Amino acid sequence: MDFDLQWLLLGLPLAFALGWLASRFDLVQWKREQKDSPKAYYKGLNLLLNEQHDKAIDSFIEAVQQDPDTSDLHFALGNLFRRRGEYERAVRVHEHLLKRADLPASERERAQHALAQDFMKAGLFDRAEEAFKALDGTVFDTEARLALLALHERSRDWRAAVEVAAKLERSGSGSFSTRIANYWCELALEADARQQTAEADAALQRAREAAPQAPRPLIMAGQRARARADHREALQQWGTLMAAHPAAFNLVAVDYADSAKALGEGPAALERLDALYRRGPTTDLLAALARLDEDATRQRRRVLSHLQHQPALSAAQSLLQLSAGTPLDDAESQALRDTVARAAKPLQRYRCAACAFEAQHYFWQCPGCLGWDTYPPQRQEDL
Template identity: 75%
Template sequence: MDFDLQWLLLGLPLAFAFGWLASRLDLRQWKREQKDSPKAYYKGLNLLLNDQHDKAIDAFIEAVQQDPDTSDLHFALGNLFRRRGEFERAVRVHEHLLNRADLPRTERDRAQHALAQDFMKAGLFDRAEAAYQALEGTAFDTEARLALLTLHERSRDWRAAVEVAQKLENRGTGSFAPRISHYWCEIALEADAKHQPDEADAALEHAREAAPQAARTLVLAGQRAARRGDHAQVLALWGVLMVAHPAAFNLVARDYAQSAIASGGIAAAIDRLRELYDRAPTMDLLEALALLDPAPAHQRTRLLEQLRSHPTLSVAKALITQTDAAAFDTAETKALGDAIGRAAKPLHRYRCAACGFEAQHYFWQCPGCLNWDSYPPQRLEDL
């Protein structure tokens, strides 16, 4: 059978025409998709700015469906889910990004960081730790280490916190010496609770090496010496504290007085306390002086001085207690003292300077905002 060249000449233009038409249709569809996708994206962004999160999520889902390869839309959607507390959906979005083989390395690291944040917010600390550790050596390395430090503090894994803080300091992120000292102090307290004095001694030595003049190491060392009955060591350690951190000395003023009584150094202790009181008078120092010099006349004189210079409800109550019973009816005096005591009770608290969290006891780390050394070591009425 002979091949007719006429059909070939006729078919080539037709094939070219059909190819051209198909390409035009594909191009129009692509342009339409590109036009619709930004529209859905901007609609979602506008809804998000107007705090209409439910509608914004619907708009972003529509945009992702129209353009599933756009990673920015996935990140926006995942972050929205996390902010709303829908952590499982946020994890799915970011895990989907990580499973894409065509994702560039920078976007993959970004997705890993977002996934770690999802786990952290969801309280899945083990998975968050693994996700943050996978970011070592990436552009998110420092952020990941800081997050790991917070995670270890929350889980009270103090040795892991020491390791991360030292790495951050070695990288020039900042000085973490005070926090490292706190971590070792926490380790020492745990060792003491387990009756492991040698381990506690070693931890406290590490704390001193990290921050030699830190207030907490001196307080803790003195408390441990007091439990051993080494009151001379207590006076020596807290004598340094009195000079280096006079405000923090208020935390141990009464215990200092007890050790002075036990060691027979009452006169010297009175002189040192009186000198500190003249510079920075507080009720804690007055109570310590009362232990060392309990004479009613002397106590009344000190209270009157304090009431004139720094009038507080606690001083007023203490002065009423010291008043001679012949001057007032006992029942009236007691009732007046009780009323003043109830009014003064809220002022006996410590308040975090960072978040305002108040507590009856002093904390080296605020239970509210988890900041270290954010509590002034003086009660509200002495500030």
């Protein structure tokens, strides 16, 4: 059959016209989709700024449907789900991102970090740990290790915490020596609870090596020595603590006094504690001095002096106990009145039920949150 060139000449322009129309239709549709997607995105952003989270989520879902390849929209939607407490939906969004083969490495790391945060917020700590570990060597390395450190502390996995904290310190993320010392102290306590003395000794030594100036290892060393009736060793450890960390010494001041009495070294210890008390009077040192100086008159005089310079309820209680059966003189009565007035002052305030703003006077409109009738008509001490 002969082919008619006339039909070919007529068909070529027609095919060209149809192709051009189809391309124009696709181009118009693509432009419309590109135009609608930013509109939905900006609408969602505006709703988010106005704290309308539900409507913002709907708008971002619409934007994702119109432009499913834009990762930023997925991140915005996933973060919104997490903030709303919809962790399962947030996980699905970020897992969907991770499954995309065309996702750049930087975006993949970002999605992995977001997924780890989803698991963390949802309380799925084992899955969060795995997700954070997968970020090792990425730009989120430091953030992931800090999150892992928090996870290990929460689960009381102190050896894992030591390892992560050491990595953070080696990477230049700051000093973690004191925290590492605390982890080893916790391990020492656990070993003592299992009656594994050698392991506890080793852990405490590691704590002192990690932070030689930390007070807790010295405190624990003295406490462990006192527990085995080695009062000489306890005084030696706590004597070092007294010189290096006088503020932390308050935690064992009474135990120090008791160990000194057990060794018959009460007068020398009384002199040391009195000198420390004069430099920085505290109720703990006051109680320790009372253990070493049992003369009621001197104790009463010492407590009165403390109240006059540093009103404290525990000291006032000591004075009342020491004065049982004998009347208070004017100075003692005045010191007690001043102490009680100081302790009662914070309880004489009104507190807003909406924002907890406290004030000495009753407000019908809270100065803090500007709410009306948010103050209960009773002071704190009456609630």
